Amino acid sequence: MADPRERLTAHLLDLGIIEAGDVSSIDTLVALARDSSGVHLEEHDMLGMAQALGRAADRVGAAGADIAVRRLDHLPTDERPAAAEAWITAVMPVVVATFTLLCERRARQISRRRLGAAAEGRHAEPPVAVAFVDLRGSTAFMLDRSPQEIAELTDVLYAVGQEAATHHDVAAGKFLGDGVLLVSADTARLLAAAREAVASLAQRTELRAGAGVAWGQVIRRAGDWHGPPVNLAARLAEVAAADEILVDFTAMDRHDDASATWRDIVPRGVPEPRRVAVFTSR
Structure with missing residues (x-):
């Protein structure tokens, strides 16, 4: 051997x-x-x-x-x-x-x-809340813009994600071409970070953003994040309107907020409707 x-x-x-x-x-x-x-x-x-x-x-x-x-x-x-x-x-x-x-x-x-x-008595690998913040219209924007303008958009997205993570003490798990993944064991802090990021992107770019928040067990491997809540958060972000944050009901079990309204949606790849709380960035 x-x-x-x-x-x-x-x-x-x-x-x-x-x-x-x-x-x-x-x-x-x-x-x-x-x-x-x-x-x-x-x-x-x-x-x-x-x-x-x-x-x-x-x-x-x-x-x-x-x-x-x-x-x-x-x-x-x-x-x-x-x-x-x-x-x-x-x-x-x-x-x-x-x-x-x-x-x-x-x-x-x-x-x-x-x-x-x-x-604090929590498991070393506890379930966490995951937020995916996604820019709207980025594909059309990039098809019509110069490489410099696309690079500037990417720089703003990175800065916004890092600033929101720092302000609310959550992790910026990963950056994609038109989105950022935020992670925290505290749903309230994560929701605040997602709302700040969505609002800041609307102020600092020509585009708007939406976000999805899910809760569950993640797999951390090689410094990256994988697992059902990561995928679900991304799917919720796809159907969120501009300036809107959709929070899966499993995450809302850990965050009581009377200002939320509720909606039933069917995200891509999910076989049954999901009950989500709807927040805006403003």
């Missing part, structure tokens, strides 16, 4: 996360992680971390390459490869150091939040 470390590196090679020349270095790093004092990482844990690092490396590396290509576009074709190599060699150490700082800070912030939940 193959050594777990060999299985892990073979799997990472198959996924394209590492290259053949990286195997020796990865083996050394995996051994270091396994042998660190007070640290015990199973193969499952190591693979999840590798997936997260692979996703992060793809994004950070692609962003760096995009900048390099734009900056060097004026050079003669035969000079570009060497210039790109010099640019990456000079810039990437700063990027790596910054990423290390941000990654360590986020790991500490998130672990404190989750350990705090466990200290």
Whole structure:
């Protein structure tokens, strides 16, 4: 039977996360992680971390390459490869150091939040409320706009999601091309964050947004969020009108708000009608 470390590196090679020349270095790093004092990482844990690092490396590396290509576009074709190599060699150490700082800070912030939940008597992996905030008309907008305008819209969406998450102490789980996923064990805080994000997008973009909120058990894997409430929140956001937030009845069981009105809807992919509370961002 193959050594777990060999299985892990073979799997990472198959996924394209590492290259053949990286195997020796990865083996050394995996051994270091396994042998660190007070640290015990199973193969499952190591693979999840590798997936997260692979996703992060793809994004950070692609962003760096995009900048390099734009900056060097004026050079003669035969000079570009060497210039790109010099640019990456000079810039990437700063990027790596910054990423290390941000990654360590986020790991500490998130672990404190989750350990705090466990200290309050809640399960370490409790059900949570999930909100998906979705821009309306983004496809038509992007078909008719310049790359710069699309990039500006994406920047505003990221800023709005981060600001709403920070203001209400919820997690910005993931960002998509025209939406953001917010997560919290506290439905009231999550609803407040979703309402702020929807209202802010209406003020800061030409588009409007709607949102869906669902409750349930999520699966956290490689720094990402999956599971029924994630899918349901996205489906509710699809049918929400502009400036509207639809909250599934299961989430409203944990949030008593007399201002809500109620509606029965049939989201895409859901076999039966769902009872939802309807809120507006204003």
